[in-house]
Amino acid sequence: MILFTRQQELKNGLTMKFTIVEEYCKGCGYCITICPKNVLKESSHLNSKGYVIPEILNKEECINCKKCELICPEMAITIQKEEIEA
């Protein structure tokens, strides 16, 4: 098994793919507070129910620790590695 560091991964064209199901999010902000790398922040965007949903500030910083995915009460966040398209 080969383990890459974050920098190597970026060089190799791997990045994180974030999916947040807007309609499930209730704007609790747990994902923003728990992230050790400050990847997420509150957006100025409301979903159809009027909740302030998070947005991705700098996805290159993400270390794929999945803390945000685990803490979300709505299971709204999915993070997967994806290849950067050249």
Place this chain on the structure above:
Amino acid sequence: MIKIANSTKDLREKYLRKDLLPTIFCPGCGNGQVLNYVIRAIDALNISQDNLVFVSGIGCSSRLPAYLEAYGVHTTHGRAIAYATGIKLTNPELTVIVFTGDGDISAIGLNHFLQAIRRNISITVICINNENYGMTGGQVSPTTPMGHFSTTTPYQNIEHSFNLSFLAKAAGASYVARWTTAHSLQAIKSIKKGLQKQGLAFIEMLSPCPVSKKTFKNTTEYLQYYLNESISYSPNQNNNTSAHVFKDLHECFTAQYEGKIIVGEIIDKEKPNYHQLYEDLRVRARNEFRKNK
């Protein structure tokens, strides 16, 4: 072999009833977080949904079985464990998980809880402890800490509170763990252990109720409190390297009165469960009956 966990999207597809999403819970409610952890534990253990029964009483926390693609029984207030006992005795092949609230289990349903522990019925009881009656508008519960405000204690609660995990330990439970909803990985690990336990496993999840129990101004403060004020109780740990480890019960309770949260794996022991003993009895009784005929 390394097992690659399913992505959150796959888990949602597999285990949640999409027609009911998003859940009915308030923003920042811990019930959804516990649901998230339970799903991950079940998935990691590969438990078949056809063999899975969720049983609950009454309360916000007791709405959880409705969201799961598995068998579910939403019963009467405080009686979830009694129903679960019946289900498990009728068909011991089933994995039976009880979702209950602090009011459900420690006020109206306390006796069922203690008797099931005494009998050592093989069920996993997951208590979402938000230290109040969330559903009915934030009344005091037996787990509301002394000094806290609630709709029925407007001049602060003057009663001592129960620590349900230590209560379960004292009653003789085989497995007891206590975490807050901020302890995702620890909670998933404990739920997994609880599900594998041949005996009663009790998992207490301290959980935010930002709408009915306004101890904190917002959800972020709740999360920060859980992260900063939790202290682990590990009677068996020998290295005293961490400043945040308690071994002594007395110390624990003093800290609890000062607002600290005691977390950790409280007990993990082997003891004969009701189903084994019942099976032995059945075989023994039949043999004796045949002999005497």
